[in-house]
Every structure is written in structure tokens, then in C-alpha cells.
Amino acid sequence: MHWFYKNKHKSKLSALFVGLVVLVMLVGIIGLSTVGKLSDSFKTLYDDRLVPERNVAKMMELFYETEIGLESFVYSNADVVSPELVQRAIAKRKTDLNLLIAELAETYLVDDEKLYLQQFKDSYAAYKEVEKEIIRLKMEGKGEEAEKMLQQKGQESLHSVISHLQELMNIQLEVGKTLYTDVENITGNVKVLFLVIMGIALVSVIIVGLYLTFYYYE
Amino acid sequence: MIKKKIAQFGKIKNALIVVFLLFTVSGLVGINSLSKVSVSFRSIYEDRLVPSNQVALMSQFEYAIKSLIKRQILDGSAELDETEMASIKTYNASIDSLQKLYSNTFLTPAEYEAFKQYKVNKKLFDDVVAKVFSLVQLNEPVQAAQLFESEGYSTFDAMILPLQEIALIQVKVGEELYQSSYDRINNVRRISFITLGIAFTVTLFIALYYTFIHYERD
Numbered sequence: 001m002h003w004f005y006k007n008k009h010k011s012k013l014s015a016l017f018v019g020l021v022v023l024v025m026l027v028g029i030i031g032l033s034t035v036g037k038l039s040d041s042f043k044t045l046y047d048d049r050l051v052p053e054r055n056v057a058k059m060m061e062l063f064y065e066t067e068i069g070l071e072s073f074v075y076s077n078a079d080v081v082s083p084e085l086v087q088r089a090i091a092k093r094k095t096d097l098n099l100l101i102a103e104l105a106e107t108y109l110v111d112d113e114k115l116y117l118q119q120f121k122d123s124y125a126a127y128k129e130v131e132k133e134i135i136r137l138k139m140e141g142k143g144e145e146a147e148k149m150l151q152q153k154g155q156e157s158l159h160s161v162i163s164h165l166q167e168l169m170n171i172q173l174e175v176g177k178t179l180y181t182d183v184e185n186i187t188g189n190v191k192v193l194f195l196v197i198m199g200i201a202l203v204s205v206i207i208v209g210l211y212l213t214f215y216y217y218e
Numbered sequence: 219m220i221k222k223k224i225a226q227f228g229k230i231k232n233a234l235i236v237v238f239l240l241f242t243v244s245g246l247v248g249i250n251s252l253s254k255v256s257v258s259f260r261s262i263y264e265d266r267l268v269p270s271n272q273v274a275l276m277s278q279f280e281y282a283i284k285s286l287i288k289r290q291i292l293d294g295s296a297e298l299d300e301t302e303m304a305s306i307k308t309y310n311a312s313i314d315s316l317q318k319l320y321s322n323t324f325l326t327p328a329e330y331e332a333f334k335q336y337k338v339n340k341k342l343f344d345d346v347v348a349k350v351f352s353l354v355q356l357n358e359p360v361q362a363a364q365l366f367e368s369e370g371y372s373t374f375d376a377m378i379l380p381l382q383e384i385a386l387i388q389v390k391v392g393e394e395l396y397q398s399s400y401d402r403i404n405n406v407r408r409i410s411f412i413t414l415g416i417a418f419t420v421t422l423f424i425a426l427y428y429t430f431i432h433y434e435r436d
Contacts, residue, residue: 024241024417031410038255039403045259046396050267054389057274061378064281068288072367075292151289162278173271180263187256190406194245194252197413201241205234212231 020204024197031193034186041183045176048108053172055100060165062093063127067158070131074138074146083139090131097124104168113171120164127157237420241413248409251402258399262392265324270388272320277381279309279316280340284374287347291354291363298354313340329387336380343373 069089073081101121109117130153137146286302286309317337325333346369353362 021417021422025414028410028414028417032407035403035406035410038406039400042259042262042396042399042403045262045267046392050262050270050392051389053267053270053274054385057270057277057385060274060278061281064278064285068281068285071285071288071292166278169271169274173268176263176267180259183259184256187252187259191249191252194248198242198245201238205238208234209231 016204016208020200023200027193027197027200031190031197034190034193038183038186038190041179041186044108045179049172049176049179052104052107053169055104056165056168056172059097059100060162062096063158063161063165066090066093066131067154070134070154071150074134074143074150083135086135090128110171110175113168113175116164116167116171120161120168123157123160123164127161130154130157233420233423237416240416240420244409244413244416248406248413251406251409255399255402255406258395258402261324262395262399266388266392266395269320269323270385272316273381273384273388276313276316276320277378277385279313280374280378280381283309283347284370287350287366287370291350291359291366298351326387326391329384329391332380332383332387336377336384339373339377339380343370343377346370346373 066086066089069081069086073083073086101117104117130149134146134149134154137143137149283306286306290299290302321333346365350362350366350370353359353365
């Protein structure tokens, strides 16, 4: 306070304004950094959650479609559903799946997601082997064995593939929820920062106004 | 001399009021933009990501039902497998719950139409399935299979199509929301820069004004 009384009014005002500008800039820089995080959260919610959610759902559809085709092949006569038809459908699924898996792998994956994606790939590889075996048995005229394998191993391995895809879908929701909570906190914080800036401006105006009023009054 | 003092006081007072107003306006605009950003984020999560998951599950359960029915028919028995029938009932009950949850989210007009179409087409599919099961129970497996592979498959495809449309709408609307929010976030960023600029310029201006113009007074 000694400094305040000793110095002339220009020094006091200058110091006050310098203090003000430092405070406002500090608050502003924190605000800008927080807004940057907000932008990243939006990008990741769309690119890394909403789009992959759709792609995983597409993968599931592809498996069900070929499964139904395989069932038709196994339970029908070869002249009704040809093995080439089933193999073509499986080859198309492979192409589509490879694209979808590559797209998914390019997104930001959390640790659990990486794990489930790997597990999905493993179960898909196992399922492909089972499919091949079923088709081979049917083509060799071992219809009953093919049916049995489809009902047991086929169903088990399909279930494994679908459950890993299901886990991947659930993760999108979990991570999405976390992002949503984070954004709620970030927007709340930035709003507080804006209120702080407005408060600083109001308080400074009052202080400087009062100071000048008294100074000029004298 | 008194007149000059009053004039100086008036200038400073006006400058302070302008500073305060600029901070207040930029603060209010920033808070308003952030509120909209927060609403958009919530909408991407609650009205896009979560429904996308619900629609994917509906689609998955519909495929599972189709697969079970197919197996039931291919079995060739006049008796309906109780376990599989129970599974179909469980899937349908889950679909009902998901439909209710989904209809409680915000639906765009296109989404609403697609969902309505899905429900209409599901009813048609369910009617065909009921006929197929009647034929199975009448020990007419060939007719049952023919009906399912013709009308059953076409009504199934017609039922799945609107669900796929909905899934695409989620991604499209999500992208629009992301884009508009990105613009809003940039606005908040600009406002923060403007606030910092105002603080800096005004402070500098007033400090210089006092340092040089009023140097003689001190």
C-alpha cells in the first residue's frame, strides 16, 4: 500500500491496467486451450465413434448374409444352391470386410478396442476355416457331416465373431459417453472463464471509475 | 482548468464503459456459442451414436431371427423347436424394447419416415413368418421353404432396407452437427482472440495516454 500512496496516479493506473491485461490474457489463453480440446472431442466422436459404429454394424450384416447363404447350400441340393455361389458370396464378404477393418484400424482405437479388434480378426480367421471345411464336406457328398459341423462348430465360431463385433460396438458407446461427459465439463469451464473475464472487466471499471472520481474530485 | 478535468474524466469514463461493454458482449456471445456447442455434442451422442447402436442391434436381431427361421424350416420336421422358438420370441421382445428406446430419441423427418416404413415392413415379414410356421406344423416343409425363400426373403430385405437408411442418416446428420459445431467452436476461438486483443489494445492505449499526454501533469 505504501507504493500506492507514494506513486503518482499515472503509475498507479498503468500498473492496474497491466495487471488487468495479464489477468485477462491468462484467462483467455486457458480458454483458447480448452476450446481446442473441445474441437478435438467433436472430431473424435464423429470420426472415431459414430462412423466406426456404423462400420461394425455393416460387418455383422455381412456375416449374417453369408451364414444364411451357407445354410441354404448345406441343406439344399447342389443344383439349387451351387458351391460357386456360396464361395462368391464369401469372397465378396472378404473384400468388404477387409475395407471395413482397414477403415476401423485407421481410427483412434482405445486399448480395449485394439484387443477386441485383434480377437475379432482371430475368430474371423477360425470361422473362415470352419466355413471352408463345411463347404468341402458338402461338396464331397458328406451332407450330414456338413450339417452337423454347421450346427455345432459353425454356430460357435459365428457366435464368437459376432460377440467380438458386439464388444466393439459397445466400446463406441462407452467411449462416446466419456467424451460427452468431458465436453460437458469443458464447456462448463469455458463458460466460467467467460464469466470471470466479464467479472474482471466490471470490477476494474468500478475500481478505476471510483479512483478517477475521487482523484478529479480533489 | 476544471472544464478540462471534467472533459478528461468523461473520456476515461466513456473508454471504460466501452471496454466493459466489449467484454460483456464478447463474453455473452461466447457463452451462447458454447451452450449451442454443448447441445450439439449431446445430440451427436444421444440422438446419433446411441440410436445408431440401437438400430444396429435391431438389424442384428432381425438377421438372427431370419437365421433361426431358416434353420427351423431346413430341419424338415413338423415340430417347431421350442428352444429356437423361445429365442425368436426373446429377439422380438428385445426389438420391441429397442424400437421404444429409439422412438424416444430425436428423429429427423427422413428418419421418422424410414422408421415408420421399417415397422410396416416388419409387420409384413412377421405375417409371412406366421404363415411359414403354420405350413411347418401342417407338415408341408417344401411349401414352407418356398414361401420363406420367396416372400420371406423379399419382405425381410424390405424390412432391413429402412434400418440401413436410418444408419446412413445417423452418420449424415452426425456429420452436419459436427460441421456446424466446428464452426461454432471456431467462433468461440475468435471471440477469445478478440477479447484478448481488446484487453491488450485498450490497456496499451490508456497506459500510453497517461504516460505521454499527461506526463506534464505529474
